[in-house]
Amino acid sequence: MQSPHMRPTGPKHTYHEVDNWVERDPDDDTPRLECGVFGIYGMEDASAVTVLGLHALQHRGQEACGIASCDGKRFYTERSHGLVGDVFTGPDLTQRLQGNAAIGHTRYSTAGGAFIRNVQPMFADLDTGGIAIAHNGNLTNFMHLRTKLVAGGSIFQSTSDSEVILHLIARSRGIKIMDRFIETMSHIEGGFALVALTRTMMIGARDPLGIRPLVIGRLGNAYVLASETCALDMIGATFVRDVEHGEVVQIDQDGLKSFKPFERKAARPCLFEYVYFARPDSVVNGKSIYEVRKAMGRQLAIEHAADADIIVPVPDSGVPAALGFAEQSGLPFELGIIRNHYVGRTFIQPTQNIRDLGVRKKHSPNRVVLEGKRVILIDDSIVRGTTSVKIVRMVRAAGAKEVHLRSASPPIMWPDYYGIDMPDRDKLMAATHTMEEMRKKLECDSLGFLSVDGLYKAMGHNGRNPDTPQYTDHYFTGDYPTRLTDKEDAVNEKEGNGQLSLLVNV
Ligand SMILES: O=P(O)(O)OC[C@H]1O[C@H](OP(=O)(O)OP(=O)(O)O)[C@H](O)[C@@H]1O
Ligand SMILES: NC(=O)CC[C@H](N)C(=O)O
C-alpha cells in the first residue's frame, strides 16, 4: 500500500508524533485488517528486534505503526502513520528507542478513526509508574465504559477504544499492576490480545474466548509475545505456546508467570483469522494456516465442482485454497492472475474509488494461461464483491471461455465487532443479494461458496457444533459470541452523544 504519510525528518525526540490525519470517506465501512502486536523483554536493542517483528505483522495493519521501549527508567515512543519499513528507519533507531524491552503495533483502526493520537502503543503515567499498551481487537462495550469514565472526570487523549484500558488500569485500586490489569480485563468485553510494558515487566493477555490470537516465543534468554508465529520466525525465536484464552502472562526478570483469573469458558477463536487475516506461514492455536486453507479448497472442490480446464487463484489469500481445490479436482493449477507486489491488501483502502483502482493496480491477467480456457477462479472470501467483479471481467476480457467463481469461505452476512470491522449488512454483498443476483452482478457463469459445516470440516471437525460452536463465526452465522453492549445501549445510538472528541488533527 502506498501511504501518503512520510516519516518527517527533524530533531530527535523521545516522544515523536506526526501531526496528520488520514481522511476517511465518512461513508466507508469496508472490512479492514486488524492489528498486529509484538513485544520483547530482556534483549539488547529490543526496539530493533521489534521493528523486524512488526515487519512480519504488516499484513495485519497497514495504516499506522508504533513502538514503545523502556530502558528500566525511561520510556521512549515513536508512532506514525505509514508502513513499518518507512517509519522505523535510520541508524539511530536504537538511540531513539532505547532499552532491553519494547512493544510494537501495526494498526488498522476499528474504533475512533485514523487520527495520529489513536495510533498505538498508547502510554500513560500512572501512580505505579509508566505503562504502554498495544491492543489488537475491538471492545464491544468501550463507549459504555468511556461514557462512565468521562462522567467521572477522565480526560481522554484519543478516540480509540484501546485508551479505555489505560483509564481502567489507572483507576483501579489494586496495589500491584497485575491486579489492576486483571481487574481491568474483568470490565472490558469483546476481542482483545494485549501486550503491555511497564518499567519492570511485560504483560500479555487474551480475551476470555481467545477471539484474537497471541503467542509466546523465546529468543535466547528473552521472551517474545506476538500476534502470529510468523513474527517469531522472522526474528529466529522459538515458539513456546499460545497465550490461552482468558490467560494473562507476566514476564519479568524472574521469568514468566501465568494467571487464569476468570471463569473458564470454551475457547472460540476467530475463524476469519484462518480464512484471510493470518499469514499462511503462521500456526494459530496449533493449526497451520496454510494447511487449513488448502483443506478449505479441497472441501470447496467437493461441494462445488465444475467442468473446467484450469484452477486459477486470486492472489494472495486465494492461493492455498486454489492449491487444495486443484489437488481435489485433479485439474491443473495455473497462475492466470499475476499480482503486483507493490500494492498491499486492497480492501483496506479508504474510499470505494481507490479500492476499485487498487484491485486494477494489483491484479493483471496472464493471457497465455487464460485464453480459450474454462476457468475456476478461487478466492478466500467475497465481502463487498469489489475484487471479484473486477477479476471476473478481467479474466473474461483476457479470453477465458467460462469463468466459475468459488469462495473458500461461506457467504459473509453479518458485521464484525471484534477487530475486523466488516461493513454493515447493507454493504455486504451476500447479505443484500440472492445467490443468483450475486452471480449476475459478478458476471460469472457459476458461483459457489464453501458451506459453514464444510469450513468446520476443513478445520478438522465433523461440522459446526450448534450448541457450543468451536469458533467465532458470526460473520457467517449471525451468532455473536459475546454481548454487544454498545450496540444494545440505546444511548449510544443518539446523535450528539458527545463523548467522542470533536477535535480533528491533534
Ligand atoms: O469482496 P471484497 O470486498 O473485494 O473483499 C474480498 C477480497 O479482499 C481480500 O483481498 P485483499 O486484496 O484485501 O488481500 P490479499 O492480497 O491477502 O488477498 C480477500 O482476499 C478478497 O480477495
Ligand atoms: N484492528 C485492531 O485490532 C484495532 C485495535 C483498536 N481497536 C484500534 O482501533 O486501534
Ligand SMILES: [Mg+2]
Ligand atoms: Mg484477496
